[in-house]
Amino acid sequence: MNLNCLEELHISTSKKIFRNLSAASLVENAVKRGEGILAESGALVVNTGKYTGRSPKDRFIVRQDSINGLINWGDVNLPIEENVFNKLFDKVTKYLSDKDLFVFDGYVGAMEEYKMNIRVVNEYASEALMSTQLFRRPCEEELKNHCPEFNVVVAPGFKANGKEDGVNSEAFIIINFDKKVILIAGTQYSGEIKKSIFSVMNFLLPLKGVFPMHCSANIGEAGDTAVFFGLSGTGKTTLSADPDRKLIGDDEHGWCDKGIFNFEGGCYAKTIKLDKEKEAQIYNALRFGALLENVVLDENNRPLFDDDSLTENTRGAYPVEYIDNADLSGVGQHPNTVVFLTADAFGVIPPISKLTKEGAMYHFMSGYTSKLAGTERGITEPKATFSACFGEPFMLMKPTVYAKLLGEKIINHNTEVYLVNTGWTGGEYGTGKRMNLNYTRAMVKAALEGKLRDVEYDLDEIFNLYVPKVVPNVPQEILNPKNTWVDKEKYDLKAKELAKQFHKNFQKFGEVSEDIKKAAPKTF
CATH class of the missing domain: 3.40.449.10 (Phosphoenolpyruvate Carboxykinase, domain 1)
Known part of the structure; x- marks a missing residue:
């Protein structure tokens, strides 16, 4: 050169x-x-040393x-x-x-x-x-x-x-x-x-005038586009890598007057506890040409994806064409559906709920998920975590700038927005269990196919969310999280505790329109 x-x-x-x-x-x-070695699959495996995130x-x-x-x-x-x-x-x-x-x-x-x-x-x-x-x-x-x-x-x-x-x-x-x-x-x-x-x-x-999004995106057979927002560990990469839909991109997109476009040409997936059956597209993409960071290998150089001895933040980088049904153009129409993903370790957020425009702006600015016990020193129980715009570390302007762009896009393109909880049900972390991935896929599928457009909804009185009464291929009893708890009083206490944390976090945004504030969870 x-x-x-x-x-x-x-x-x-x-x-x-x-x-x-x-x-x-x-x-x-x-x-x-000597920077790395080849795994059995052919992927290059490197240890990044002191800094694993x-x-x-x-x-x-x-x-x-x-x-x-x-x-x-x-x-x-x-x-x-x-x-x-x-x-x-x-x-x-x-x-x-x-x-x-x-x-x-x-x-x-x-x-x-x-x-x-x-x-x-x-x-x-x-x-x-x-x-x-x-x-x-x-x-x-x-x-x-x-x-x-x-x-x-x-x-x-x-x-x-x-x-x-x-x-x-x-x-x-x-x-x-x-x-x-x-x-x-x-x-x-x-x-x-x-x-x-x-x-x-x-x-x-x-x-x-372009809305930048920390999200994944895919496209259906009819050309319908969906985007998925979510912090690390909420399932953004897993749910967007859908065998029935083409992947536009894994992590970063822009939404302009013509539609959406991918920033990147590849994917950077978390690989901790990667399941060959449930996440086959990602698993199969980790072959020659891919880069694995801090993944432990066995004596035969086979990746031990359950091993977090180096870090829980193990990663795999690969080009988007390694996904079988990727849309290599990286471009899609205006999204019909936006999905916000949260891994609620308190087990109190409904597994799926529909948001108004103001509700979408509120939850976008909040960017809620949970940190789990054991993931960081000093965390002994689930901790509410808020990251504005579902990517605060990467958004250099005020969250209100990005939320305003989101609101404009929702109105201009009649986009439906759903909040999906991929976290816990039947109790908080340690008592309940993780939401069944097949049920989550069914809920997302129903939203993307427009099957939740005309169903009846109940209002969650604490979180101010509209919860569908019926979702195809999902047990009706899990749609209301309170129904899954044995101790209903404890559910109410946990839900109100989380609602207060939403309010406390939102105070940092200062002047926000009353319509957005009204979409907040209720406090008692």
Whole structure:
């Protein structure tokens, strides 16, 4: 590769620069360099070391006049001064000066009007494989004329000196909008590459009137499109990988005046407790060319997907074409149906309920799910977790900006919105049991096929949700969660406890219209 292509980034190296190598070549390089080994299935398996997930307290945005009035500064979007970025950038580029570099040139955004050309400069071949499989890959002609609009420089081996360097630890992820550069160092967790690029898209697209969504999406035989919002562990990837529907995308989309479009060209699925039968499409996609992060192998190099000894956040990255019935265009019509997924460990949210426009905006801004006992130090019982827009760490503007766009889309396209609980029933975590996946699939199927449009609904008096009385192929007694609890009084106490937490969380949004506030759970 010609060194000139990195001159604008002030990056030069005495070693080789490899540009847009094939997945096979990247795997070969990674194995030779000792970055990982091949599983029996052919997937490349790497251990990301200390960092096995995102490091939110190490993600910064350079404070600049051009964005100051637009960024939702706070505990999620941490500001950093430009001189700190400049010094770290100089140190990282110097660190890379004696390294082989693996460059990926491609783009995000499947719709031509909104695509963004990117360049990812990687220290490791395995992370270049991640970029190759997750972002959209250009054809030869596009590659000849490729001019990146945003650059990502990734140096896992460089460790910062924490406060001395103006950051919080040895790792840092810094987004610089004026220089159009993302600097990632000190962490080998590849999700930082993906999520930083999508954070940029989530900031830029609303300025063009496009609603960016942290969601998966699929399309039915009749061309009907559905999108699925949900935090990690709620089943977003599992439910969107439906053998009866074509997958548009796994994680990030935009909704514009023409319809929806996928940002990416691949999927980044959680693999903990991956079931070969229930999640066959994902399981079969983890083959040669795929990247597995922190998945433990047995003595025969077979993945032990139930083993969380390295982390519960085990991941698999693969191109969308590894899913048998993927729609490779990455584009769909305006969604007929929007599904919000929550894994309620309190066992009190109905398994499915229909939302008004205002209810959709309320629950979108709330972004509720649960953390479970044992998943983090200090958590001994289920804990309500709220992440605005079902992806707060990646949404750089105020949640009201994104909620307003959602409300406009729902009205303009007559879209139906449902809240689906993939969590617990018959009691809270430890007493009840996880919602049957087959029942959840049946509920989602009924919603997508319009079979819940004309059924009768009951109003859940605590959560202010409209619950269908009947859903095809689902036992009627589970539709009202209170019916599944032996101790009805305890159900009421838990439900009211969660309702109060919804109210407490929503106070942070400040001025919100009364119509949206009225869609909140009731307090007693």
